[in-house]
Amino acid sequence: MTATRGQHMADEIRQQPAIFADLLAARDAIADVAAVVAQRRPRFALLAARGSSDHAxxxxxxxxxxxxxxxxxLASPSTTTLYGAxxxxxxxxxxxVSQSGGSPDLLEVTESARKQGALxxxxxxxxxxxxVTxxxxxxxxxxxxxxxxxxxxTYGATLLALYLLVDAVRGGTGEQAADLPDLAEQTLASGREAVDEAVGRYRFLERMVTTARGYSLATAHEAALKLAETSYLSARSYSGADLLHGPVAAVDADTAVLAVASRGRGGAAMREPLEAxxxxxxxxxxxxxxxxxxPATHRIPVPACAEELAxxxxxxxxxxxxxxxxxxRGFDPDNPRGLNKVTRTR
Structure with a gap:
C-alpha cells in the first residue's frame, strides 16, 4: 500500500466543513433561484439524477x-431517452442533480422537460x-x-445546496444550517476513533446491509454505493421498513448491518428493525x-442537529x-477499478 493511496479522497473529505461555510455565505444566490420557484408555484416536483446524485x-x-x-x-430518465415519453x-x-453536469441522459431529460412546460x-x-445551459x-x-x-x-455540498434551496422556497433563512461547518468539524474529529475501530472490525467483511428511515435513507443508499465502489464489498441498502418485509431473512451472524439513526422520527423508527x-x-x-x-454492537456518534439536516x-x-x-484492504479509493469520474449514460 503506497503512502498516497486514497490521498485525494482523504483531502476532499476534510475540505467539507470549509465548503459548507462557503456555500452558506453564498446563500443569497440560492435564495434568488428559490424566489423564482416560489413565484411559479409548482404543483409537483420531479428530481432527475444518477449515482450519488440520485441519493442526494x-x-x-x-x-x-x-x-x-x-x-x-424521482424521474426515470430512460422513459425520455429510450422510450421517447x-x-x-x-x-x-x-x-x-449532477455533479459534472455532463451526463447525456440528464441533459436530454432537462431539455425535454423545459419544452414540455416544466420550470x-x-x-x-x-x-x-x-x-446549466x-x-x-x-x-x-x-x-x-x-x-x-x-x-x-460534491455529495455533501449537494445535500446542503438542496436543503438551502428548499428552505428558501418555503421562506426560510437557512438559520438551521448556520452551525453546520462547526458541527462537520466536530463530526470528522470526534468520530475518528470509532471509525478506526470499525475499519478494524470490518476489515475482512464481504457482505454488508445498510439501512435507515426518513431523511437518512439517502445516507444508507450512499453508504452502500461508497462501500461497494471503494472496498468492493457486496453492499445492499434497504429502508428499515422494507428490511422487515423479506430481506431480514438474509441477515445472519456473517452479515454486518450499517444502520443510520439520527434524532427524530426516522431514527426512532429504526429501533424495531434493528432489534430484529x-x-x-x-x-x-x-x-x-x-x-x-x-441496539448496536458498535457505534459512531454524530453531533445532533435538525433532523432534516442530519x-x-x-x-x-x-x-x-x-x-x-x-x-x-489494499485498494485505491481514488481510482476504483472500472470507474470514471463522469459516467455517460442514455
Missing part, C-alpha cells in the same frame, strides 16, 4: 414533500456545464474540482446522533469508513 435527489424528495408539502417523485409538465418543477433547475458542481435556473454547489473518482465533497437483525446475530454498526439509542453530517463518518476500509 432522494434526500431532496423528502425535503420537498415534508417542508414544502408538495408531492415529489413527452408528458405534459406544465407547472411542474424539475430539479436535475427546470440544474444543481451541479460545474457552473459552465451543458446542464439547458436549464432555466441553476444552483452552483461550489465544492471545487473533485479529483477522487468516489464523490465525497440483532436477534439474528448480525453485527450492527450504528451511525448518527441517535446511535446510542438503538444527512449532511451522517455521511462524513460513512465516507471516512469507506476510505479506511479501502486502504486497509
Amino acid at each position: 435527489a432522494l434526500y431532496a424528495k423528502y425535503l420537498v414533500e415534508t417542508l414544502l408539502q408538495l408531492p415529489a417523485g 413527452q408528458p405534459d409538465l406544465t407547472d411542474v418543477l424539475l430539479v436535475s 427546470t433547475v440544474a444543481v451541479t458542481n460545474t457552473a459552465d456545464s451543458p446542464l 439547458a436549464a432555466e435556473l441553476s444552483v452552483d454547489v461550489r465544492a471545487g474540482r473533485e479529483q477522487a473518482v468516489a464523490a465525497t465533497k 437483525v440483532a436477534e439474528r446475530g448480525a453485527d450492527v454498526c450504528a451511525i448518527g446522533s441517535a446511535a446510542q439509542d438503538v 444527512p449532511v453530517l451522517e455521511i462524513l463518518p460513512v465516507q471516512q469508513l469507506a476510505l479506511g476500509l479501502a486502504q486497509v
Whole structure:
C-alpha cells in the first residue's frame, strides 16, 4: 500500500466543513433561484439524477414533500431517452442533480422537460456545464474540482445546496444550517476513533446491509454505493421498513448491518428493525446522533442537529469508513477499478 493511496479522497473529505461555510455565505444566490420557484408555484416536483446524485435527489424528495408539502417523485430518465415519453409538465418543477453536469441522459431529460412546460433547475458542481445551459435556473454547489473518482465533497455540498434551496422556497433563512461547518468539524474529529475501530472490525467483511428511515435513507443508499465502489464489498441498502418485509431473512451472524439513526422520527423508527437483525446475530454498526439509542454492537456518534439536516453530517463518518476500509484492504479509493469520474449514460 503506497503512502498516497486514497490521498485525494482523504483531502476532499476534510475540505467539507470549509465548503459548507462557503456555500452558506453564498446563500443569497440560492435564495434568488428559490424566489423564482416560489413565484411559479409548482404543483409537483420531479428530481432527475444518477449515482450519488440520485441519493442526494432522494434526500431532496423528502425535503420537498415534508417542508414544502408538495408531492415529489424521482424521474426515470430512460422513459425520455429510450422510450421517447413527452408528458405534459406544465407547472411542474424539475430539479436535475449532477455533479459534472455532463451526463447525456440528464441533459436530454432537462431539455425535454423545459419544452414540455416544466420550470427546470440544474444543481451541479460545474457552473459552465451543458446542464446549466439547458436549464432555466441553476444552483452552483461550489465544492471545487473533485479529483477522487468516489464523490465525497460534491455529495455533501449537494445535500446542503438542496436543503438551502428548499428552505428558501418555503421562506426560510437557512438559520438551521448556520452551525453546520462547526458541527462537520466536530463530526470528522470526534468520530475518528470509532471509525478506526470499525475499519478494524470490518476489515475482512464481504457482505454488508445498510439501512435507515426518513431523511437518512439517502445516507444508507450512499453508504452502500461508497462501500461497494471503494472496498468492493457486496453492499445492499434497504429502508428499515422494507428490511422487515423479506430481506431480514438474509441477515445472519456473517452479515454486518450499517444502520443510520439520527434524532427524530426516522431514527426512532429504526429501533424495531434493528432489534430484529440483532436477534439474528448480525453485527450492527450504528451511525448518527441517535446511535446510542438503538441496539448496536458498535457505534459512531454524530453531533445532533435538525433532523432534516442530519444527512449532511451522517455521511462524513460513512465516507471516512469507506476510505479506511479501502486502504486497509489494499485498494485505491481514488481510482476504483472500472470507474470514471463522469459516467455517460442514455
